Amino acid sequence: MGRPTMEDVARRAGVSRALVSLVMRGSPKVSERRRAAVLRAAQELGYSPHAMARSLASRTSTVLGVMVSDLHNPFFAEVVDGLDEVARNQGFDLIISTGSRSPARERRALGSLLSFRPAGVALLGTVVSAADIATAAQQQPVVLVARSSRLSTVDTVNDDGEAGSEVAVDHLVSLGHKRIAHLDGGSGSQAALRRRGYDRAMRRHGLDPVVVRSEYTDVAGARAVRELLADSEDDLPTALVAANDYNAVGALAALAEAGLRVPEDVSLVGYDNTSLAGLRHLSLTTVDQPRSEMGRLAGEALLQRVRGERAEPVRHLLHPSLVVRGTTAPR
């Protein structure tokens, strides 16, 4: 009983275990006759190799560990998709962990991910400490998406969040807006950068920055708008730059709830250009990040390191561009 092993196949095919191993790995140095015999025996027994045993013996791994900050945010689902594509094409499997945007929980999740000794690790928008990242990077290649790092041992795939926010503000200013608030990403990854870009652009235009503390979720976006409405008397902002699309969606709901029309009363810009933004009924003006492309780039960077083709860090810095849709209008 139990599943058949290589031993069973070998016995049935009348060959050694080593020969079965060679056949399973598609080695060319096996005669056609034996190969056929082995394959037939395997077929009859319903044998398929045990990936973990293989990995242990060969001291290699075909697993990539992926830690996602939040699976509900379509941004990450789309990045994972690109990563998955590259990985699968090169014979790697993904083991996925979600950290729920808490450094402590992400730390635990990362630990459990590493206990599988993956060939490489991709951290998508995570907030684990830089120290934890450094430690992890000593064990196997690490690539960060939507999170920057100065570590020379990790690769990164990011857009220029500062420039992205600036473009958003410039767009609003060009429409005549002056009171432009930012719903920020709090302690989320890349949030500081986007905040800085917003700040800089505002000052450049001689405007007063107003930052409302928020988070990368729809719930937080709605809450931030409610706070903003409660706090500001009649000096209500005429435009909002949200932390990301997911946050903007919440903001949109809260604005509607307060009887404010978008874009007639308030203009709104998101960030990421997720599938959400493209929904015709949201039609969110947003800053584009090429999500699956970023996933593919991350996968490729990781696999290059895994194969030992490169040791110097790679820093993909994508240039953000504004996608103007229906949530922004002249003042």
Place this chain on the structure above:
Amino acid sequence: MGRPTMEDVARRAGVSRALVSLVMRGSPKVSERRRAAVLRAAQELGYSPHAMARSLASRTSTVLGVMVSDLHNPFFAEVVDGLDEVARNQGFDLIISTGSRSPARERRALGSLLSFRPAGVALLGTVVSAADIATAAQQQPVVLVARSSRLSTVDTVNDDGEAGSEVAVDHLVSLGHKRIAHLDGGSGSQAALRRRGYDRAMRRHGLDPVVVRSEYTDVAGARAVRELLADSEDDLPTALVAANDYNAVGALAALAEAGLRVPEDVSLVGYDNTSLAGLRHLSLTTVDQPRSEMGRLAGEALLQRVRGERAEPVRHLLHPSLVVRGTTAPR
């Protein structure tokens, strides 16, 4: 060089390898003195157990394999979330594969998932053949979500798709609609059931069923509506029952593009009650499926089997309920 092993820790702590193993597994039969010594040594070396080696030696696994039909559909992201919660709480990790809604690709993906000898497998909305499922179920527990099966060896978590569609149709009929078309889920999982429910309800009301072949994606939903508009002259349906929310979103876009207002000109009902439907600006009337709850139920069913607590199949059949929002209105 290379990562430290149990051997290294044992040597450093001046104990046997077996003792280190006991400490790592939290055995009570270790003296405090030794336990402290081992933990310190492990700490100093930065040791953490090798999950795969452990799994191989103990002939047990702490991974659950998950195959998701489509990560872009928020329905699955939400189910995975519930599953992840249960799994993590009980010390299991998820290894995730996406099949891209093609039986052949899903078959391959399933094979690679099984090669890790997971403790159990969850198939979310997949379209692999029943035979493949049966084979897989011989190796380890299998739970199906959003897909039914008569196999006594697999557990299932579903809603009553037939009843769900009926409720949707009843709602539309009660609003005075007579020409109600169904954008179906094609060969997607549970699609036949939903189609049958639609059909039955229509006949019960003495109405003519009109089924437009579609799929569980937004792109397909949009295409189906365009076809529908092209084919029907002036006998245009006044209401649509979409395969699921994701499909409905596409339909919504295509309707808008054709200058048709929802719900003034056409009413629309989705299915799943994903986060998409709840978006204030979509405000999609839809049939509710409790997604994370379904994920949790699936996780629990799977783990019960994994622990050998149960051998008889469990069939969770959730009762669908209609969530009326803004996309449906009287004729």
Place this chain on the structure above:
DNA sequence: GAGCTCTGTTAGAGCGCTCTACTGATGAGA
């Protein structure tokens, strides 16, 4: 003080594979 249980510890086999080093044919080249 011999036998007993109980507690803490260890040796060593073995999980299912890979990989190195080796063997025994076969055929080419001198």
Place this chain on the structure above:
DNA sequence: TCTCATCAGTAGAGCGCTCTAACAGAGCTC
């Protein structure tokens, strides 16, 4: 005819761990 490659195949160690059985030593009982 005798090397000497070359090719197809195998034996056996070992990957990092768990688990069984066995074993000291302490503390009992009689």
